[in-house]
Amino acid sequence: MEKWLKDLLKKKEEARSALKEKGKNSDSVEEVRSIGNQIEDLDSEINEIRSKLEELQGSNGSDQREDQEQDEFEERSTPEGQLNPLGTYGMAQAEKEEKRSNEDLVKKYETRGAQLKEKRSVSFDIDEMPEFRTVSLGSSDLVVEKKYSNTLNPTFNEVSSLIDKVNAIPLNGGESYEKGFEISSGEGDYTTEQGDYAEAEPQTGYVTMSKAKITAYAEMTDESTKLPNVNYQALVRTNIGKALRKKATKQIITGAGGANALTGIFNAPTNVMPTDGDIEISAIDADTLDKIVFGFGGDEDVEGGAYLVLNKQDLAAFASVKSTDGKKIYKIKKNGNEGTISSDGSFEVPFIINSACPALSASATDADTFCMAYGMVQAYEMPIFSPVEVEESRDYKFRSGQIAYRGSVWAGGNVAMYKGFTRIKKVATP
Template sequence: MLKIMVLRKRHEKMLEEAKQLRSKISGFKSREADVAAQVEAASTDEEITAAAAAVEELEKAQKSAKERLATIIEEAEALQQEIADAEAAASSAAGGDGGEDGGDEGEARSRRSMSPDFRRRCQDFQRTGKHTYRNAKSFVTRTAVLSSSTGVIGPTGVSGINDPVGNTISDFLDLIKITDCTGMASYKVAYLSTDMTAAAGTEGAVPTESEPGFGSVELTPSLTSLISYVSREIRKQSPLDYEAKVRESATRALRRVLSKNAVDAVLASTLNTTFALTGAAGSALFTPHLLSDIILAYGGDEGVEGAATLVLNKADLKAFASVRGTNEYLPVYSIIPDSANPSSGVIKDNNGLSCRYCLNKNVTALSSLTPTTTAKKTMFYGNPQCCEMGLWGGVEIDVNDGYKFGEGLLTIRGEVMADQDVTVPNGFVVVTAKSA
């Protein structure tokens, strides 16, 4: 028994190390995106050399981690087999024939030869009349039942529960500023709307009065909720964790609502500026200089703000990709999706000006828009941190078996209390379009 305990301890340590390695390998995906951006942005020899070194270092680290993981998995499987063999040997030794001695003396020797574990199983069998074979390997070996024997039914294998391709939530919700407002009735954010103005003065005279302007944005909690039911019997009938998958789906559903609310808040805010386009058709507004016009429209007259993201509909991303030059008809824009996050990436024009983009289906597509005399808001560009979301208690997913207990159902309820708005003046530039 002591040997088995030691083997199990070693096996647990191997599994823990394998878990850490898998987490490390998963973390390489975000690193790949950063290195890809570094390679794409490299222009000088020094930058290219540094990018090549970063690629080599990343590949070396990935290879080392994967090789170590493969070794640990192989050793863990071998150790698992060794544990099973040791358990079978211990079970055989505990359950063997105690000899042919009879009478009280033979029975006493038999009791002395029993291990505590075997004696406990005998007592359980005497009390309940049932026995459960814990070591399936030794049980099959003793009965000599073959898989080809008549009447033997094999189990049906199942894989994991696959999500559909494209079941992605916009990354915009993860880019905005999050504030914990638990315990507050509301949350107010102040901002500076106008600076003071200085002017030429006259010695001995009072300067012209000038004061800064201030404003505020108030966030108040709004409840979003959902409910679903899962049969308790699924736990017994399938090795797949349907309950966990329903919880995951509930989380995604709540995040979709929060993402839509955040986009709606940006488009409705009066703190933003606009970049106005005029044309007969939205698709005709995608010109070789549209991206640079949007980027340079963001910020003040004396600066080009960085750390900004273009939030747009996927149809507009396709429209950017379709723009061709007038001479050689080559693509004007290069689109580089983020391998670690399908909803974001980098868009770059042939002049070298680039920015990050984030797809969101709640943004009206400019490319499919038929402009009218009233300007309609479409994509927007800016620093996502200029949009703030207050959370009252966070996203909660609860599982309860009381409400539908009589029907054998688990109740899964999700809810979130939040509010979003733009809290920085000129935080975004919104692209609008109308007919001439």
């Protein structure tokens, strides 16, 4: 009986821990409250099981009863505010703090949703945004139930995960950001007994990242305001966040640089990305992956951990390359927007799809066009200079019942490692 109770207690405690973790990651007020109720039920069951265990253990002898009484005395004597991990009094205090934390979170979302409905500007911290974190509304009722369904079917993914791989740096309130990098280290040399020592100073450089304003504008039916405040602000956050991320992840590749623009990998300055590191390819064939891998990095190492950023059409072109006996040369393992390309006896290279990359395999892509980038994605740095500001207006399309809202964020970006990427350029077929 005692063993069975201990096993049951363990299961209940594990279930409680899982619910706590789920509650931390939820942005739905209904789900948070439901989880809180489930935790309260589990706490009652856990306390009841512990009481039964104490009764069983107490019936085993007077010594055990004395020990139990001593433990209970120490538990009751725990100073206020100090948690006793072995007693239910400490657990009750922790539960109160957890409940208070959940209530604060709900209050924060309620307030923000109300402010949006009052046409007031609100701020979302960067770590709140859909991966600038993905937000789920659960089964909330944005779409009023018609006949069979009360949910919105999502579209296909439109945001490359490249933005989640680069080195994002929070610099709230900053205007610009400079990053130094090493070009090469010095090299020693022979010297006569009375001669001067050989100069071996390292060569360095730096890049500057100025802030650029990325904005998004959207309209939504006024039926959405019937959502609870928590879900309403989460919906606005999701839509604006996706739009901003969609633009930013493309600019990491093709950003023109200069005033009010990120500098993309394809347009990185020559002091950090000299043109002699570019690779020219006319078509994707059996040797393409080897050319890219061996063309990246310094003279002493074959670098690992680099990603190939490319268009989906070019990934398909890799998959279609066959040997003379008709067998596929490249193996493609994918996981949504990412995966690996490999071939027998060669390398397994991680890839990321980004639609901003022109397709080298497409006939419409002109020669001398950069089409792919291969390198250390952390070599691209993206300072974030502000939280995401969101405002709402109901004036523009009042007659048609549309709510307009806009969001903005100040960010920068540039390659910040010498030859941190190899760019693959399409050339005309010989």
